[in-house]
Amino acid sequence: MNWLEHLTVAPILIPLVAGGFMLLLDGRNRTVAAAINVVATLSLLVVAIMLVALEGGQNAGGHVYLLGNWPAPFGIVLVADRLSVLMLLVTAILGSATLLFALARWDKAGAFFHPLFQFLLMGLNGAFLTGDIFNLFVFFEVLLAASYGLALHGSGPARVKAGLHYIAINLVAALLFLIGASLIYGTAGTLNMAALATRIAGLPPDERLLFEIGVAVLGVAFLVKSAMWPIGFWLPNTYAAAAPPIAAMFSILTKVGIYAVLRLGFLVSSSEDDVSLLFGGNWLMVGGIATILFGMIGIMASQEMAKLAGFSVLVSSGTLLAAIGYGGAAVTGGALFYLVSSTFAIAAFFLLIELVERGRAPADDVLAVTLEAYGLDDPDEADDSGEVGIAIPAIMAILGSAFIACAVLLSGLPPLSGFVAKFAILSALVEPTRGPTESWGAWAVFATILMSGLATLIAMTRAGIRTFWASIDRDLPHVRVVELAPVAILLILCIMLTVQAGWAMRYMRMTAEGLARPGAYIGAVFAAPPAQTEPFKAAPVATTADGGPP
Known part of the structure; x- marks a missing residue:
């Protein structure tokens, strides 16, 4: 086995x-911890790029790594296929950008930021790579344990309150996860994902009922993590209260639940009786639509940009759930493109909010709303010299341009990648190849996605006017290049997705088609041979001339 196999x-x-x-340092040397964090995160980015390059042209089954050299389903397997390496790359890019932003000052707000950040990346990467449900649970708990500490990073009453709510909700979700996994193992006799797909049809009726209950409980745990309505109420306040780089990194956490629904849903529904973690598709689609509507209401009602970004995460999750629930390789491929674009855009928006609001007083938003509600104009807007308007400093122009880019991406306006992603989903929804019942669902998803884009545009325009055009006196924010760079990187990547939309969409379509036909994944897991090792040879025993011991 060569090093590429590892x-x-x-x-x-x-x-x-x-x-x-870094834990061995015990927080004594922040400079060394920060250096280790940077090297490790950049190494993950390099590895993710290499894996995408290696797996992008492979068959849909991907590469299977046998931990302990035990074949499936007896041993633990890691599977690097197109979907998992795509999520690894998104995680590595997001981790690199948020870490760069945090190094300006946020990493100093707590003692163990750097090790917690690495354990969060470990949990995310493990969840995307693992091939069995038990280790999915293990890596979920690793990333959640790290996220608990990061959610409280920086302290403050708002973070503590929101963080405790976040911990309580996820502990309940973890309990549901464990109960569902236990029921599945008790009936199917395995938690290997590929093996489950081959054993469902042979279950007797009484065990089949327990298996379906376990699947339902497990699905609820995934949907809690995906923040589907009505169990996603905790997300906006938690994300708005978190430190900006942490909130930006958390934008990938809901996608872990989406990934689990995609991975297990398509594998389990490959059986003859079509038992699916997707809840028949329609229920997932209805839940996604409800999540979008709830997010729209929150977006329109939000007077703080942090809350606006938090509800945008809900809209993103709802769009993905509705598209996945509707089904079809074309819709799923567009949803995967949207996943990447919306994750980068929301993360950039969370980082941008901190820079924009640095020079604002807490009462500025309230004052702006009051002036707007009563139609009052600022007397300083026009003076005796006849000059009208205000001068915009360079830093505000840069931040305003980035804000416009985020608004265009989140609302799905042309020409950026948000529009390409939504257009791919919407065009696939109206393909004339579905029956009357399915067409009603398609038009419901179609209309909801369009309305969410309009609501986002209105809310972002209102927030932009209050922030960049309001004539309330404020201090100009002091922004470092190291803080602007991550925002620029994420937005440039969205622009690159637009320019290379053809290549990216082909990759997403191939990924979706591989998910819809999981036979290659199942075959690759069971066909992976243990690595050949040299047989053990005992060392020769020294003897005397007569054959006895020396």
């Missing part, structure tokens, strides 16, 4: 070793 396990080992070594 790339699959590297996204787990690198943050594990880095985080463990």
Whole structure:
């Protein structure tokens, strides 16, 4: 086995070793911890790029790595296929950008930011790579344990209150996860995802009922993590209260639940009886639509940009759930493109909010709303010299341009990647190949996505006017290049997605088609041979001339 074969396990080992070594420092040397964090995160980015390059042209089954050299379903397997390496790349890019932003000052707000950050990356990468449900639970708990500490990073009453709510909700979700996994194992006799797909049809009726209950409980745990309505009420306040780089990194956490629904849903529904974690598709689609509507209401009602970004995460999750629930390779491919674009855009928006609001007083938003509600104009807007308007400093022009880019991406306006993603979903929804019942669902999703874009545009325009055009006196924010760079990187990546939309959409379509036909994934897991090792040879025992011991 050459070193390239070990790339699959590297996204787990690198943050594990880095985080463990930083814990040995016990917070005594922040400079060394920060250096280790940067090296480890950039290494993860390099590994993710290499895995995408290696797996992008492979068959849909991907590469299977046998931990302990035990074949499936007896041993633990890691599977690097197109979907998992795509999520690894998104995580590595997001981690690199948010870490760069945090190094300006936010990493100093707590003692263990750097090891917690690496353990969060480890949990995310492990969840995307693992091939069995139990280790999915393990990596979920690793990333959640790290996220608990990061949600409270920086302290403050608002963070503590929201963080405790976040911990309580996720502990309940973890309990549901464990109950569902236990029921599935008790009936199917395995938690290997590929093995489950082959055993469902042979279950007797009484065990089949328990299996379906376990699947339902497990699905609820995934949907809690995906923040589907009505169990996603906790998300906006938690994300708005978190430190900006943490909130930006958290924008990938809801996508872990989406990933689990995609991965397990398509595998389990490959059986003859079509038992699916997607709840028959229609229920997931209805839940996604409800999540979008709830997010729209929150977006329109939000007077703080942090809350606006938090509700945008809900709209993003709802759009993905509705598209996945509707089904079809074309819709799923567009949803995967939207996943990448919306994750980068929301993360950039969270980082941008902190820069924009740095020079604002807490009462500025209230004053702006009051002036707007009563139609009052600022007397300083026009003076005796006849000059009208205000001069915009350079830093505000830069931040305003970035804000416009985020608004265009989140609302789905042309020409950026948000429009390409939504257009791919909407065009696939109206393909004349579905029956009358399915067409009603398609038009419901179609109309909801369009309305969410309009609501986002209105809310972002209102927030932009209050922030950049209001004539309330404020201090100009002091922004470092190291803080502007991550925002620029994420927005440039969205522009690159637009320019290379053809290549990216082909990759997403191939990924969706591979999910819809999981036979290649199942075959790759069971066909992976253990690595050939040299047989053990005992060392020769020294003897005397007569054959006895020396």
